[in-house]
Amino acid sequence: xxxxxxxxxxxxxxxxxxxxGTIEGLKWLAFALMLIDHANxxxxxxxxPWMFALGRLAMPIFAxxxxxxxxRFSPGDTRGLRRLLVRLALAAAIAxxxxxxxxxxxxxxxxxxxxxxxxxxxxxxxxxxxSSFALHRSAAIVVFVLGGVLGExxxxxxxxxxxxxxxxxxxxVTALAVGVICTxxxxxxxxxAWAVAGLVVFVxxxxxxxxxxxxxxxxxxxxxxxLALLWLLLHARHW
Numbered sequence: 173x174x175x176x177x178x179x180x181x182x183x184x185x186x187x188x189x190x191x192x193g194t195i196e197g198l199k200w201l202a203f204a205l206m207l208i209d210h211a212n213x214x215x216x217x218x219x220x221p222w223m224f225a226l227g228r229l230a231m232p233i234f235a236x237x238x239x240x241x242x243x244r245f246s247p248g249d250t251r252g253l254r255r256l257l258v259r260l261a262l263a264a265a266i267a268x269x270x271x272x273x274x275x276x277x278x279x280x281x282x283x284x285x286x287x288x289x290x291x292x293x294x295x296x297x298x299x300x301x302x303s304s305f306a307l308h309r310s311a312a313i314v315v316f317v318l319g320g321v322l323g324e325x326x327x328x329x330x331x332x333x334x335x336x337x338x339x340x341x342x343x344x345v346t347a348l349a350v351g352v353i354c355t356x357x358x359x360x361x362x363x364x365a366w367a368v369a370g371l372v373v374f375v376x377x378x379x380x381x382x383x384x385x386x387x388x389x390x391x392x393x394x395x396x397x398x399l400a401l402l403w404l405l406l407h408a409r410h411w
Contacts, residue, residue: 185343190240190378191383193384194377194378194382196382196384197384198237199234202229202234202237202370205227206231207398208226209228209230210398211223212224213227213276214402215406226366228358228367228369228370229369229370229373230370231287231324232370233370233374234287235294235332235333236333236351236370236371236374238295239294239333239334239336239339240336240337242295242333243337243340243341250302257295257299260291260292260392261289263393263395264292267286268282268289270400270402270403271399274399274406284322284323286324287324290319290323290325293315293316293319293330294334296312296319297312297334298334316330328355329354331351332354335348335350351371355371356368
């Protein structure tokens with residue numbers, strides 16, 4: 173798979189294309205950035221500014237990677253999308269326990285839900301929207317609204333996933349604009365514009381061809397596991 177392919181028929185925008193190894197590399201990079209951010213958040217109480225800044229890149233990269241991978245599913249492959257949705261939802265549910273126990277949510281309780289719940293909502297929106305039934309499309313709008321209310325990083329995170337998926341399938345100015353706007357809107361959540369750098373990293377990655385093996389189940393396990401480990405490290409101070 174080439175980096176940036178020729179524009180698709182009827183479009184003056186470049187087709188988004190990434191090598192499988194590069195996609196895997198982006199996931200590892202985002203995971204490392206997330207670890208830096210969570211170490212700062214939970215163990216250092218947000219005391220290191222550069223760690224906070226680097227952490228803002230993680231979610232946009234994860235969301236864009238998910239959107240790109242969603243574009244690989246054929247419109248009729250509802251079974252594949254359902255499997256992905258179940259994995260994300262299950263990992264999100266497991267991660268909820270240490271996520272809440274760590275006690276750094278905005279409301280100090282269960283809200284908002286962790287980022288995997290937000291990403292699961294994005295997959296659910298796409299799955300419902302692809303249905304030919306009007307009721308399912310109405311449900312997609314409801315899931316988008318509720319997912320944006322309940323999940324971390326809110327509607328911009330879901331928007332990045334869906335915009336990347338749309339652009340990867342058919343490059344349009346609308347999809348590009350929505351992706352950029354949603355990334356910029358993360359500034360309202362983060363209090364800075366570092367999320368835009370995550371989008372830049374994703375675009376630059378199209379020029380790199382890495383050869384890395386796929387670990388398709390690792391991140392579903394690693395997300396709740398690293399939160400549990402952080403909880404243990406946090407409470408080990410008091411033992």
